[in-house]
Amino acid sequence: MPLPVPTSPWLDISMDFVLGLPKTKKGRDSIFVVVDRFSKMAHFIPCHKTDDASSVAELFFREIIRLHGIPNTIVSIVMLSFSVIFGDLFGINWALNCCLVQLVTLKPMGNRGDKNLRRWEDCLPHIEFAYNRATHSSTKMCPFQIVYGYIPRAPIDLFSLDAAETPHIDAVAHVEQMIDLHAQTHQNIAAANAKYQVAGSKGRKHITFAPGDMVWLHLRKDRFPTLRRSKLMPRAAGPFKVLTKINDNAYILDLPAEFGVSTSFNVADLKPYVGEDEELPSRTTSVLEGEDDEDINYNTGTSTPAAPPSSSLGQSLGPVREI
Structure with a gap:
């Protein structure tokens, strides 16, 4: 489900980090990327991979709030210590990679390539x-045009200046132009979102949950690194109760505090739990003092699922213990 279409520049933003770059002379190895979801205007802020939340907040205030004010919503795929949602920055990594390739191919003799590669911070403003x-x-427009109402001049424009692209002197005409630009931008974004939604929903099974439903939770490595350290560790946990339905695409679960993550999850990470209506069995088995594994009586007296059809292989394994 696409996010709601913004209505004005720099009220709804998304942010992400580009990590693992070669260290520059100033020791920076990452880029803090902030994008306006309406105009698609972006700021590329050099930073360190080891920057904590307070350092990122300082960068955010100095480079974003100073210029555009405080946004209404922040969309991000990274888990920080301040409120974040979900975000998408398609196309920015492509622009950066193109620049890095050009830096390397300028003079790839000796160690010049590595030296040029470490100059990526100097190229960020360009x-x-x-x-x-x-x-x-x-948007079918450039970000500068949506935010400022005109396209700023580049060095190549010094040779010929088109008067139609200069700012309007008449304030009323400029306001009307900005209103028309924002309305057209809103329509273009809505049309693009509808197109992406149709393409993304192909072959996808539509599942919805209601508060009180029990679901299995998929443990993604990036969100649960300690629970997915090995391939042999479980890939799912639960079942957990659905507390709130944000929309058809997001739900809040009754997740134990020891998980240490946000309790809101995408529907793609949830699967319906099909089990008994009675109280769910405990994951642990109570063992009395002095007992060993052979002394435990696994027959609790409750109904058990039917055993699968017997086969020659199953008969050769000996008696089956009832669970």
Whole structure:
């Protein structure tokens, strides 16, 4: 399900991190990327991979709030110590990779390639300007035009200046132009989201849950690293009760506090639990003092699922213990 279409620039933003880059002279090895979801304008902020939440918050205030104010919503795929949701930054890594390739191929003799590769921080302002001046596939306009009402001049424009792309002197005409631009941008984003939704829903089974339903939770490695350290560890946990339905795509679960993560999950990570209506059995088995595994009586007296048909292989394994 696509996110709601924003209505104005820099009220709804998304952010992400590009990690693992070569260290620059200033010791930076990552990029803090912040994108306006309406105009698609982006800021590429160099940072360190080891920056904590307070350092990121300081960068956010200095580079984003200083210029655009405080947003209404923040969409992100990273788990920080302040409120985040879910985000998408398609296309930004492509622009950065293109620049890095050009840096390496300038003079790839000796160690020049590695030296040029470490100059990516010096190129970020140029990348940001070029990105914000390029036409975006969703809005059909460039971010500068949506935010400012005109396209800023580049060095190549010094040779010929088109008067039609200069700012309007008349304030009323400028306001009307901005209103028309934002309305057209909103329509273009809505049309693009509808197109992406149709493409993304192909072959996908639509499942919805209601508060009180029991579900299995898929343990993703990036969200539960301690629970997925080995291939032999369980890939799912639960069942857990659905507390709140945010929408058809997101739910809040009754997750134990020891998991240490947000309790909201995408429907793609949930599967319906089909079990008894009675109280769920405990995961642990009570053992009395002095007993060993052979002394435990596994027959609790409750109904058990029917055993599978017997086979020659099953008969050769000996008697089956009732659970």
